[in-house]
Amino acid sequence: MKNNPKVEDNFPWDQTMRNHFTTFPKFLLSSILLISILCIFYTVSFSNSSNKDLNIITAVHDGREEVAVAPPPVPSPKPSPSSKTTLHQIVFGIAASARLWDHRKNYIKLWWKPQMRGVVWLDKGVKTGTDDHILPQKMISVDTSKFKYNNPKGHRSAIRITRIVSETLRLDLDDVRWFVMGDDDTFFVPDNLVRVLSKYDHNQFYYIGSSSESHLQNINFSYGMAYGGGGFAISYPLAKALAKMQDRCIQRYPGLYGSDDRIHACMAELGVPLTKEPGFHQYDVFGNLLGLLSAHPVAPLVSIHHLDKVEPIFPNMNRVQALTRLNIPINLDSAALMQQSVCYDKTRSWTVSVSWGYTVQIYRGIFSVREMEMPARTFLNWYKRADYTGFAFNTRPVTRHVCQKPFVYYLSKASYNKVMNQTVSEHVQHQVSNPDCKWKMADPSRIERVEVYRKPDPNLWDKPPRRNCCRVLPTKKKGTMVIDVGVCGDDEVIELR
Numbered sequence: 001m002k003n004n005p006k007v008e009d010n011f012p013w014d015q016t017m018r019n020h021f022t023t024f025p026k027f028l029l030s031s032i033l034l035i036s037i038l039c040i041f042y043t044v045s046f047s048n049s050s051n052k053d054l055n056i057i058t059a060v061h062d063g064r065e066e067v068a069v070a071p072p073p074v075p076s077p078k079p080s081p082s083s084k085t086t087l088h089q090i091v092f093g094i095a096a097s098a099r100l101w102d103h104r105k106n107y108i109k110l111w112w113k114p115q116m117r118g119v120v121w122l123d124k125g126v127k128t129g130t131d132d133h134i135l136p137q138k139m140i141s142v143d144t145s146k147f148k149y150n151n152p153k154g155h156r157s158a159i160r161i162t163r164i165v166s167e168t169l170r171l172d173l174d175d176v177r178w179f180v181m182g183d184d185d186t187f188f189v190p191d192n193l194v195r196v197l198s199k200y201d202h203n204q205f206y207y208i209g210s211s212s213e214s215h216l217q218n219i220n221f222s223y224g225m226a227y228g229g230g231g232f233a234i235s236y237p238l239a240k241a242l243a244k245m246q247d248r249c250i251q252r253y254p255g256l257y258g259s260d261d262r263i264h265a266c267m268a269e270l271g272v273p274l275t276k277e278p279g280f281h282q283y284d285v286f287g288n289l290l291g292l293l294s295a296h297p298v299a300p301l302v303s304i305h306h307l308d309k310v311e312p313i314f315p316n317m318n319r320v321q322a323l324t325r326l327n328i329p330i331n332l333d334s335a336a337l338m339q340q341s342v343c344y345d346k347t348r349s350w351t352v353s354v355s356w357g358y359t360v361q362i363y364r365g366i367f368s369v370r371e372m373e374m375p376a377r378t379f380l381n382w383y384k385r386a387d388y389t390g391f392a393f394n395t396r397p398v399t400r401h402v403c404q405k406p407f408v409y410y411l412s413k414a415s416y417n418k419v420m421n422q423t424v425s426e427h428v429q430h431q432v433s434n435p436d437c438k439w440k441m442a443d444p445s446r447i448e449r450v451e452v453y454r455k456p457d458p459n460l461w462d463k464p465p466r467r468n469c470c471r472v473l474p475t476k477k478k479g480t481m482v483i484d485v486g487v488c489g490d491d492e493v494i495e496l497r
């Protein structure tokens with residue numbers, strides 16, 4: 001069956017076009033001015049044209065050609081490709097439902113900042129709240145009952161949600177580089193999102209996100225699909241290309257399950273593969289995220305999803321309280337969040353694993369970094385299984401041996417010392433009954449708190465990824481371990497010497 005051409009009549013496209021044309025004369029005028037200046041510049045620099053000069057000229061000529069030939073693309077002034085992406089240039093499209101709004105809005109409040117732009121797309125209206133001013137604006141998605149949906153397991157709201165990209169684009173906001181999708185149960189670390197997206201040229205076609213943790217999910221759906229709840233980003237020109245064909249595309253895949261696989265199907269038709277960024281987390285898991293978060297990949301943490309499925313990330317508090325606590329290190333040094341470093345307490349033969357802003361774990365005995373960087377399976381996969389074949393990456397079992405259980409210290413507070421230019425994070429031992437271990441070696445249970453020092457480095461990710469080093473420092477404080485975390489020194493290797 002062919003798609004219904006009526007669907008396309010609903011597009012507010014002509015309106016968008018008209019908006020562009022009103023700005024056209026101004027654009028044309030400035031282009032002429034620019035070209036004249038360039039002609040002079042070109043003549044002057046021609047005699048000693050180095051490669052650099054030529055590049056500038058070609059770049060601007062390309063810009064002019066686009067203006068002259070194709071109808072005006074972006075109504076806003078074209079940013080120079082070198083200027084860094086800011087939070088303002090990212091527009092969020094958050095999928096939400098009226099039914100869960102009163103609960104889920106509390107997650108959005110935790111990461112949303114007034115300078116951000118975006119829309120919460122709902123299926124129907126909700127009561128106005130006293131907290132509306134600290135939340136993104138709300139809109140009701142257009143009716144999608146005309147579209148075909150025949151997946152027996154899924155829900156047809158997938159159609160509404162998959163169209164959020166196009167609906168957000170059609171709001172015609174200016175100076176947009178990226179559209180970022182997420183769910184109402186997705187927690188974003190906005191500064192890290194900016195760090196990740198700034199690496200890519202927003203003038204090109206990019207589809208950025210990550211796959212599922214659960215191997216079976218990726219088999220059922222695709223390893224090449226960006227999982228929607230983990231959040232994914234679509235560059236402005238790609239969103240435009242998608243919007244032109246999305247409604248026809250959706251009609252070709254009525255049997256698909258969700259909204260993100262529909263995006264994936266359309267991306268496949270556009271020929272744009274997924275650019276995987278390991279900081280987006282779908283978290284298709286149940287249970288405790290401890291294993292995953294304390295062995296985070298060496299990449300900025302961008303998102304945490306399925307907040308209602310996993311346990312609160314800090315013990316003895318509710319989910320919102322736990323994420324409020326996580327905001328402490330995020331506000332101090334977001335780039336370093338969850339970055340794992342491994343070091344050894346030589347005299348006591350312990351292995352120490354730090355996940356910055358979250359946990360410190362002390363193990364009896366010496367484990368290699370190779371082992372420690374593997375997440376411990378403190379969680380189940382999406383099909384409630386815990387075996388090692390369930391995941392799309394290597395994991396290690398949670399040890400049952402009483403002597404090999406790690407002592408876990410959760411972040412309790414953190415602050416920044418301006419004079420020293422470093423953060424100090426305090427971690428306290430998680431009170432679990434540690435049955436007697438008969439090994440004749442130092443017992444970490446004596447350590448009640450751990451202090452972690454680190455120089456904040458907002459430019460951490462401007463360099464190629466490298467794990468930080470940590471060092472156990474000598475201290476006279478009773479029951480306390482002091483650790484310094486930072487860039488590895490020359491010839492510093494994570495080994496027991």
Ligand SMILES: *[C@@H]1O[C@H](CO)[C@@H](O)[C@H](O)[C@H]1NC(C)=O
Pocket residue numbers: 153216220257
């Ligand atoms: C994925 O595969 C599993 C195992 O075969 C099955 O139980 C599950 O229903 C599938 N899920 C979807 C959404 O297709």
Ligand SMILES: *[C@@H]1O[C@H](CO)[C@@H](O)[C@H](O)[C@H]1NC(C)=O
Pocket residue numbers: 421455456457458
């Ligand atoms: C603190 O240290 C970091 C890392 O060395 C450096 O990038 C930053 O500029 C310093 N900040 C201040 C205020 O000195």
